[in-house]
Amino acid sequence: MNKERILGYEIHRKKVKNINLRIKPNLEVYISVPMNLHRDYIENFIRSKEEWIKSVLKKVENVKEKQKDFEYKTGEIHKFLGKEYNLIVKTGNFNAVSLKNNIRPNEIILTVNENIFENIDEKKKIMEKWYFENAKKLFLQFMEKWLEILDENVEKVAIKPMKTRWGSCNYVKRYINLNIELIKRTPFEIEYVILHELTHLKYPNHGRGFYNYIERYMPNYKVAEKMLNAKHYY
Ligand SMILES: [Zn+2]
Known part of the structure; x- marks a missing residue:
């Protein structure tokens, strides 16, 4: 299990050429990186993407919030x-x-x-x-x-x-x-x-x-x- 955490994110070290970052449907942030890539490099990469990650998560949260709004009326x-x-x-x-x-x-x-x-x-x-x-x-x-x-x-x-x-x-x-x-x-x-x-x-x-x-x-x-x-x- 090559798992470690950087800046709070779980990092998956794999036989890949590039850093791959995506947000899964369950809102988990998935980051895979080349096996021996230096920690500092990954940290810089995450920092450069953090604004984007936050904005995506926030958008999804907002949609979820709206869906949850009940009026507490008969029939709901x-x-x-x-x-x-x-x-x-x-x-x-x-x-x-x-x-x-x-x-x-x-x-x-x-x-x-x-x-x-x-x-x-x-x-x-x-x-x-x-x-x-x-x-x-x-x-x-x-x-x-x-x-x-x-x-x-x-x-x-x-x-x-x-x-x-x-x-x-x-x-x-x-x-x-x-x-x-x-x-x-x-x-x-x-x-x-x-x-x-x-x-x-x-x-x-x-x-x-x-x-x-x-x-x-x-x-x-x-x-x-x-x-x-x-x-x-x-
Ligand atoms: Zn758990």
Whole structure:
């Protein structure tokens, strides 16, 4: 595995003649360089391209942001644990979110006080709080399960919005971050990200040992990677 990091980017040394830089559909920056090319040269090359990389990533982020804008109105499709739900917005004496799984299509019922029925920000807050509470419960449950299987321990688990990643691991401090957006994915995908991050406690990099270890516990992990990889990495 000829992998190293320069200026935060992963460098792949290969039998190529030129430096090759591209941004993959999952927004990962891929840089391959000739086997013996000097580090300083690569560093200068990256610096000369950094503005361009940032502008491309920003453009993609902006498009993604726009696609995500909900108005929290009846009829919208919202996701939860890999399933699609029709959103139904009702007024009531309280603010609450509930699920109806026994009908087709499934429904997410958002009940709000009349005075915020048209208030997108307030409705968004209520929905996000509900997602967060569910994520907290479920992710920690899966975390417990995998910590026991792997006989590991962590110091801190944080669930939060993350722009370009599904999760991350600080293996020195034993901190794990999980993207709150995972709550919209299937339990299989969520468990994979948790296993992935916990594996970083033993293997900081994505080498062969890393994937051998994951495969031992989740032989079909590549399916999960495919399902997840469209947008983020970890
Ligand atoms: Zn990783």
